[in-house]
Amino acid sequence: MASILDRYGIKEVADVTFYEIKDDGTPGKPVLFLDTLKVSTIEQTAEQVDARGGKGNPKLITWDYGKEITVNIEDALFSPKSMAIMLGDGQVAQGGGAFIRKTAVVRMGNEANGVVKMINDYVVADVYDANEGSKRVKLYLGGEATAPMGEVKINGQLLFTDGVANAALYDEDGTVLDDAFTESDLKALYTTGFTVPTGKNLDGHKFMFVYWVKATTKTITVSGDSFPGTYYIQGDTYSRSDVTGKDQFFQFIIPKAKMSAENTITLEAEGDPATFSMNLTVLRPESGEMMKLVQYDLEDPSAG
Numbered sequence: 001m002a003s004i005l006d007r008y009g010i011k012e013v014a015d016v017t018f019y020e021i022k023d024d025g026t027p028g029k030p031v032l033f034l035d036t037l038k039v040s041t042i043e044q045t046a047e048q049v050d051a052r053g054g055k056g057n058p059k060l061i062t063w064d065y066g067k068e069i070t071v072n073i074e075d076a077l078f079s080p081k082s083m084a085i086m087l088g089d090g091q092v093a094q095g096g097g098a099f100i101r102k103t104a105v106v107r108m109g110n111e112a113n114g115v116v117k118m119i120n121d122y123v124v125a126d127v128y129d130a131n132e133g134s135k136r137v138k139l140y141l142g143g144e145a146t147a148p149m150g151e152v153k154i155n156g157q158l159l160f161t162d163g164v165a166n167a168a169l170y171d172e173d174g175t176v177l178d179d180a181f182t183e184s185d186l187k188a189l190y191t192t193g194f195t196v197p198t199g200k201n202l203d204g205h206k207f208m209f210v211y212w213v214k215a216t217t218k219t220i221t222v223s224g225d226s227f228p229g230t231y232y233i234q235g236d237t238y239s240r241s242d243v244t245g246k247d248q249f250f251q252f253i254i255p256k257a258k259m260s261a262e263n264t265i266t267l268e269a270e271g272d273p274a275t276f277s278m279n280l281t282v283l284r285p286e287s288g289e290m291m292k293l294v295q296y297d298l299e300d301p302s303a304g
Helices: 080-087 183-191
Strands: 015-021 027-034 037-052 059-075 093-107 122-129 133-140 167-171 176-178 206-219 230-241 247-259 276-282 292-296
Touching (some): 059 247, 080 276
Antiparallel strands (some): 037 059, 167 206, 230 247, 247 276
């Protein structure tokens, strides 16, 4: 049997499970499991006040108070559920048949006789392909006649599903040029050009082509009155014996932890991939036990 004086080292990150808290304070159903963490830390702090007196006014008695335990988790990946728990009330609404707005930019050539044509003959757009699913493509405005040899030819009709006039064309300054853009309008930009509105010079201007695509969505709503919740937390990792060099199980249990509402998501072109941080403050449950640390060995269930 292991001694309470046996020594162990900990190096491995923990796998962490979030549970709902039932009315009696015990863990309910699991709501999130994280096994891609980079860092999981537990920090304990407290404040002190001292009684001082006598020659030199030394410390005579010290009282500790204001114990605070925080848990900091850094995940290499995210899921809609983990993002919802980090940023809001933990709810993810799933739906199909929604329309998502997208924007593409095209540049027009020089004006001739009150008409301008596109310099490039395609729009880079995100569309749905029946064979490959979601994909980013060059949407050739002139149809197959303008698509280079070997390029996948995408029909502009993919952007106009269910008969909805779901696109608009804006000048680069935000002026609406066509708020009921159709498939024929899209192709006309390349074939016949675009009639310049009175008083505007569109030579070399960029246009913002705003279109809608049908999508299946997972939506996280973050509102002014929606804040992260409180969870029962369990973390599982390993501790290694300094005698045998073998790993043994180690677990921390936090009956009541409040997710912080402060989060940062970094999107950048260079450097390491973004990580996703969750910071929790440990609260005192009704039992008074704020945290348990358990080092354990598995036993033979058939043993007496």
